[in-house]
Amino acid sequence: xxxxxxxxxxxxxxxTVAEFARGEIRPRARDADESGKIPEDVLARAxxxxxxxxxxxxxxxxxxxxxxxxxALVAEELAHGDLSIALAILxxxxxxxxxxxxxxxxxxxxxxxxxxxxxxxxGTLALQEPRFDSDPYRPRTQxxxxxxxxxxxxxxxxxxxxxxxxxxxVLASVDETLAGFVVPSEAAGLxxxxxxxxxxxxxxxxxxxxxxxKLPAEARLDGAPDGSARALVARxxxxxxxxxxxxxxxxxELARDYAKERHAFGAxxxxxxxxxxxxxxxAIEIDGARLLVWEAAWRLDRGEDATREATLAMQQVRRVALxxxxxxxxxFGGHGYIREYLPxxxxxxxxxxxxxxxxxxx
Amino acid sequence: xxxxxxxxxxxxxxEDEHALPTEWVDYYWQTGRKGAPGSLGGATDGFVQVxxxxxxxxxxxxxxxxxxxxxxxxxxxxxxxxxxEQKERFLRPFRExxxxxxxxxxxxxxxxxxxxxxxxxxxxYDAERDEWVLNGTKIxxxxxxxxxxxxxxxxVVWATVDKTLGRGGIKSxxxxxxxxxxxLVGLEKKLGIRASDTATLxxxxxxxxSANLLGGRxxxxxxxxxxxxxxxxxxxxxxxFDASRPIVAAMAVGVGRAALDFLVxxxxxxxxxxxxxxxxxxxxxxxxDVIDMQAELQAARLLTWRAASMMNRGRPNxxxxxxxxxxxxxxxxxxxxxxxxxxxxxxxxKKLLVEKWMRDAKINDIYEGTQQINQLIVARRxxxxxxxxxx
Ligand SMILES: Cc1cc2nc3c(=O)[nH]c(=O)nc-3n(C[C@H](O)[C@H](O)[C@H](O)COP(=O)(O)OP(=O)(O)OC[C@H]3O[C@@H](n4cnc5c(N)ncnc54)[C@H](O)[C@@H]3O)c2cc1C
Numbered sequence: 230x231x232x233x234x235x236x237x238x239x240x241x242x243x244x245t246v247a248e249f250a251r252g253e254i255r256p257r258a259r260d261a262d263e264s265g266k267i268p269e270d271v272l273a274r275a276x277x278x279x280x281x282x283x284x285x286x287x288x289x290x291x292x293x294x295x296x297x298x299x300x301a302l303v304a305e306e307l308a309h310g311d312l313s314i315a316l317a318i319l320x321x322x323x324x325x326x327x328x329x330x331x332x333x334x335x336x337x338x339x340x341x342x343x344x345x346x347x348x349x350x351x352g353t354l355a356l357q358e359p360r361f362d363s364d365p366y367r368p369r370t371q372x373x374x375x376x377x378x379x380x381x382x383x384x385x386x387x388x389x390x391x392x393x394x395x396x397x398x399v400l401a402s403v404d405e406t407l408a409g410f411v412v413p414s415e416a417a418g419l420x421x422x423x424x425x426x427x428x429x430x431x432x433x434x435x436x437x438x439x440x441x442x443k444l445p446a447e448a449r450l451d452g453a454p455d456g457s458a459r460a461l462v463a464r465x466x467x468x469x470x471x472x473x474x475x476x477x478x479x480x481x482e483l484a485r486d487y488a489k490e491r492h493a494f495g496a497x498x499x500x501x502x503x504x505x506x507x508x509x510x511x512a513i514e515i516d517g518a519r520l521l522v523w524e525a526a527w528r529l530d531r532g533e534d535a536t537r538e539a540t541l542a543m544q545q546v547r548r549v550a551l552x553x554x555x556x557x558x559x560x561f562g563g564h565g566y567i568r569e570y571l572p573x574x575x576x577x578x579x580x581x582x583x584x585x586x587x588x589x590x591x
Numbered sequence: 592x593x594x595x596x597x598x599x600x601x602x603x604x605x606e607d608e609h610a611l612p613t614e615w616v617d618y619y620w621q622t623g624r625k626g627a628p629g630s631l632g633g634a635t636d637g638f639v640q641v642x643x644x645x646x647x648x649x650x651x652x653x654x655x656x657x658x659x660x661x662x663x664x665x666x667x668x669x670x671x672x673x674x675x676e677q678k679e680r681f682l683r684p685f686r687e688x689x690x691x692x693x694x695x696x697x698x699x700x701x702x703x704x705x706x707x708x709x710x711x712x713x714x715x716y717d718a719e720r721d722e723w724v725l726n727g728t729k730i731x732x733x734x735x736x737x738x739x740x741x742x743x744x745x746x747v748v749w750a751t752v753d754k755t756l757g758r759g760g761i762k763s764x765x766x767x768x769x770x771x772x773x774x775l776v777g778l779e780k781k782l783g784i785r786a787s788d789t790a791t792l793x794x795x796x797x798x799x800x801s802a803n804l805l806g807g808r809x810x811x812x813x814x815x816x817x818x819x820x821x822x823x824x825x826x827x828x829x830x831x832f833d834a835s836r837p838i839v840a841a842m843a844v845g846v847g848r849a850a851l852d853f854l855v856x857x858x859x860x861x862x863x864x865x866x867x868x869x870x871x872x873x874x875x876x877x878x879x880d881v882i883d884m885q886a887e888l889q890a891a892r893l894l895t896w897r898a899a900s901m902m903n904r905g906r907p908n909x910x911x912x913x914x915x916x917x918x919x920x921x922x923x924x925x926x927x928x929x930x931x932x933x934x935x936x937x938x939x940x941k942k943l944l945v946e947k948w949m950r951d952a953k954i955n956d957i958y959e960g961t962q963q964i965n966q967l968i969v970a971r972r973x974x975x976x977x978x979x980x981x982x
């Protein structure tokens with residue numbers, strides 16, 4: 230049924246991304262977090278690797294190799310380097326994938342070639358809302374039909390908002406259904422204010438207020454047969470869960486190595502069962518979570534509905550990523566609390582999975 | 592005090608990491624100090640009271656609490672192990688100094704944290720001048736900036752007079768602020784409690800009068816029985832923790848309560864009531880989470896008060912102090928993390944203080960004996976194993 234080994238091609242992609250993440254992303258993680266800036270050269274390099282383009286349709290300049298499983302492998306490796314930088318790299322896909330999946334031919338032709346060609350993120354996604362019960366399936370943001378198009382009202386937050394952004398996909402409720410609208414970043418009535426969070430400090434994000442934003446009829450993504458954005462939430466969750474596994478495995482590796490090096494009471498702390506069992510638990514939980522992600526991705530690749538599996542994966546990684554990163558801080562003791570070391574950064578980032586949602590990250 | 596003096600500047604001194612929160616420090620020195628003892632030093636009675644104050648003030652802001660001009664842990668050490676003369680000499684300035692001053696305690700070194708008996712900082716007795724000469728480097732010293740730099744304050748420094756004696760050779764010395772040879776070489780950037788200074792102090796041929804050896808000259812001169820006299824010194828120093836762990840546990844409870852109270856108020860504002868009177872199966876997951884969090888916090892608080900009240904009655908409380916610290920450190924870490932989650936994107940945002948409380952809470956699981964070290968102490972006691980039988 231499910232094969233636990235990646236194909237040769239997937240392994241090659243994974244290893245390439247892993248090398249990039251270890252060599253070029255990880256060393257920049259701390260600086261990016263402290264300065265609140267994504268290193269441009271890393272984005273350019275990621276673009277060269279074609280990490281987003283690869284999964285988009287060939288007709289518009291992509292590689293036509295869409296696979297949720299491959300996407301999950303890539304996402305995990307990138308986040309193993311750093312979550313903020315991984316999200317910045319994947320940000321163009323937040324618009325490009327949904328357009329590819331749900332857009333009409335005209336929408337694809339209008340948006341995809343530029344999204345694929347540009348090294349800067351021209352597109353982004355506005356899904357979450359600044360409320361405790363933010364619900365991706367039932368946004369409070371409303372879209373109403375007008376004589377010649379649509380009118381949007383509402384508020385969004387946690388929107389990746391790079392300087393280069395030109396279009397944002399806004400999820401809104403139309404009557405009782407979920408729909409996506411491509412909104413130019415300069416649209417009248419759209420206001421973006423930078424926001425800041427506990428984690429993902431390097432990723433520029435914004436809170437959006439939409440106040441009577443007028444859009445033409447063709448702004449709505451509705452080229453797919455059922456025109457439903459709902460199906461894409463599962464794809465978002467698979468991608469996010471894969472990222473969370475990457476964060477957790479980074480924390481685990483740091484903790485494991487530290488525990489073997491650090492001595493207390495005359496022996497490596499890893500020889501204390503309190504530490505050894507903690508590390509063992511981390512390893513078990515990470516592998517379990519990763520398999521949930523793979524299973525959901527595998528279903529998506531077979532064209533099946535993966536809502537349940539994706540939700541299980543997301544539910545699991547929320548806890549696992551938090552516990553493992555918190556555990557890494559603990560293993561580092563006082564040093565874990567200091568910003569010279571990475572565990573505290575991983576903990577802050579990991580907590581974000583409690584409220585991140587996306588569409589079609591893979 | 593917590594809501595009016597601390598909360599309004601919470602965010603500012605979290606962001607402006609190494610700045611001295613002058614309005615708060617001055618306020619506390621002029622006003623707060625008198626009304627609210629709050630000080631970690633001195634008190635051996637009214638310990639529950641001290642814990643309640645610690646909770647209240649950390650409900651305000653744990654970072655600012657740790658930055659209060661008090662004798663703090665240094666004071667606890669002087670109270671626990673000092674002679675009456677030493678208590679008077681070192682603690683009086685905290686009542687009388689015209690300007691704010693700080694006390695601190697420096698045990699931890701780069702390669703000795705949990706294993707405090709492995710410290711390398713040395714103390715050599717210079718008989719000619721009747722002084723002790725300290726050499727070594729201490730890290731993670733809370734309030735170490737103020738305590739080492741501002742006249743009137745002091746740092747209690749743990750050092751070994753003879754490495755071959757192991758923990759038996761460890762003694763503590765009071766090093767007054769500005770003593771030549773004591774240098775402030777760095778301040779840490781941290782996950783949380785950023786208003787609190789965490790200093791690296793270097794001691795280079797730093798000389799202190801023999802009268803500054805905590806516990807007094809008499810004990811130190813029992814050369815005939817150096818090991819036993821010394822071990823008593825170490826135990827005396829460790830006894831500081833019996834007094835300080837309940838306070839740290841109370842501080843933790845304060846941070847947890849800040850997040851939990853806020854969560855409950857915010858949910859109420861959004862129309863979510865917690866129905867304590869309905870059976871668990873008909874409560875929502877959210878209600879159950881909140882009830883769980885409240886139960887955990889209250890259990891931690893009661894463990895804390897019990898350890899403190901035993902102190903009041905002069906009963907040995909090291910088991911209970913470690914229980915309280917282990918429980919409180921862990922539950923507030925979890926409660927604040929959960930509060931961020933339950934508040935959704937706003938919980939994760941810097942617009943609210945909940946994310947800060949999550950960062951502040953975690954330290955309680957680490958300092959004053961990590962979670963694991965306190966579990967170890969509890970385990971030894973309940974299993975009746977010695978420290979060599981269970982490590
Ligand atoms: C913000 C801050 C303020 C501080 N303030 C002070 C201060 O004022 N004065 C001071 O002297 N120190 C202070 N400390 C230091 C603090 O007390 C130590 O960091 C703490 O005791 C842990 O030591 P460590 O960091 O060396 O961790 P380590 O001892 O290296 O521990 C690493 C990990 O190993 C575990 N471990 C160690 N031994 C065992 C064992 N036997 N069994 C099971 N697990 C074990 C620990 O629980 C931890 O998870 C402060 C630290 C911080 C971060």
